[in-house]
Amino acid sequence: MITSRPLFIALLTCLWLLPGLGLPLLAAGDPDLRNTMGESPSPYLRLHEDDPVRWQAWEDATLQLARESDRLLLVSVGYFSCHWCHVMQRESFKDEDIAARINAGFIPVKVDRELNAALDERLMNFLQATRGFGGWPLNVILTPEGHPLVGTVYLPPGEFDGWLARVHEHWRQDREDLRVVTREAARELAAVERAGQAPVQGANAEELLDRMLNAHRGLADKMSGGFGNQSKFPHAAQLRVLLEATRLRDEPWLEEFLAVTLDAMATQGLRDLLGGGFYRYTEDPEWQVPHFEKMLYDNALLAELYLRAAEVLDREDYRAVGVDTVRFMLEEMATGRGDFVASLSAVDDQDVEGGYYLWSREEVRALVGDEIWPAVELAWGFDTTPILEHGHLPIQARSPARVADALEMEAGRVSALLAQARERLLKARASRILPVDDKVVVGWNGLTLSALAAAAPHDERAARAGAALHARILEAMWRDGGLPRALDADGVPVGEGELEDYAFIARGLADWAAYTQESDVWQQAAQVAHAAWSLFHNEDGWRPTRVPVLPGSPRLVHLEDSPLPSTSATMQSVTARILAHTEHDGLRQRAARAERRITRNLVDSPFVNASQILQVHAGDQ
16 A cells, blocks of 8 residues: 555645635746647647647656746646547637636646557556546646646536646645655555565466456446446457457356457447447447547457457357458558558537437438338337437447348348448448548557458458558658657657557567568567567566656556557567567567566456466466
């Protein structure tokens, strides 16, 4: 436990409960800042270029400015396709009075979480440790030295304004005490994280695998699929581990749960029935109400998951979902240069969440015609009251066979009618506008190469696209022995690659090598993997960036699954595969020096460490 946590929590309570006070206008000697977001390569950050807030980039010069002026940093993290990020911008960051308060009391910093993933994760960990929740937009106030002080997610403008006033007043009155407390809290949080990496005596890989499966069974929603009983995320990393576990354990519940989950994700509100592709998550436990952003990493991981599930569970319909998800990526997320954009927005050009995907009954009936309408109404759920404010989201409410029975029609005829309806609705939908985050995140393109490699034996377009992406990685991403974090819309490198970029590019290259059987590609994978071990690992463990993103960020032996698979597990797995196919002495030596142990966090938190536990089990065989 963090011994001073009660003091820290008391401090946070004070920051929330102090009465709001006005901030002075800019005083003589205060930094004369201007909003710099228009110069950013990030489409998300450029959305904020007209805000009256004088946003700065997260960079050394900004941190130095905070130290020199002894000002708190307001770090606001979001991303392009995030609905509530747009809402908070409209309500608070465009408000002249709130902007004046921010400019007068803080160094305001806007961050694209997709370009600064490790910083986002660090700040999110702080918020979850101190407030018990997380999400975006993520707003954290740091001391000038870079220690997190207090954070929140979306707040209505009045509450956000009052929160800023309370924090600033507390800083004005007690800044030296706050410096001491935040510094101590950062040290103790790091100590807790390091304690989670301590070895567990007497534990073995078989017991750890059992513990992991029991954790998943305890969280499994066996009726609706997925995990938990509130919002439903796909948890692709955990589902992939459970698929592989069916080969290791005879668990009666496991295959049934996987089938229920994969069926629900493919047919209900998580997946776009018309255009293909998966949304990020649903707000409800029955998979009906999606948050409509479509992320490249989700679709790459889920395409690969369904293709693997087709093999493991002997379900040809899962292969069709996987190939269709790849088709969606090729048609909607490809740049034309061989690589793929980051995301499609949750809000359309009219600022309506989900507006691009929603329909009225009257609109659909007019588009498909009276002959097709009865089948569409029953099959896609238009016979019910819409649960979303702006219209119906088509889902697979009934199978073609059930619709055929209800309409006394051949099932093949129903399928043909639905295919015609889909074509007509997609043609109409093409006239709508959906904003795109057109930056190319390097690591997510590595995951996409893995998905294309999995689909290539079943789909010629995927094979061609995989070859083009492989060439693009070598031409534009892997240069001079390193990777950037992203490419902008013009293909210009942006930022410094993080561990996840190296891990997922190495994984993608290894998967592509396994498909093509080309020894040169195995060598390319070895080079990227060796760079990852060299840049991000030492005897104390892994760090997600080359240097700490915040003071005191510790190295960790095992890194957790997030919406992305564990990077430490990925590196261990892909390194073993590479070394089985090619000689690379440097890589072999680096991997051999890595400590192998079962740590406390694997035992205590098996759900979020599923990929790492599977890797520990594989290494123990």
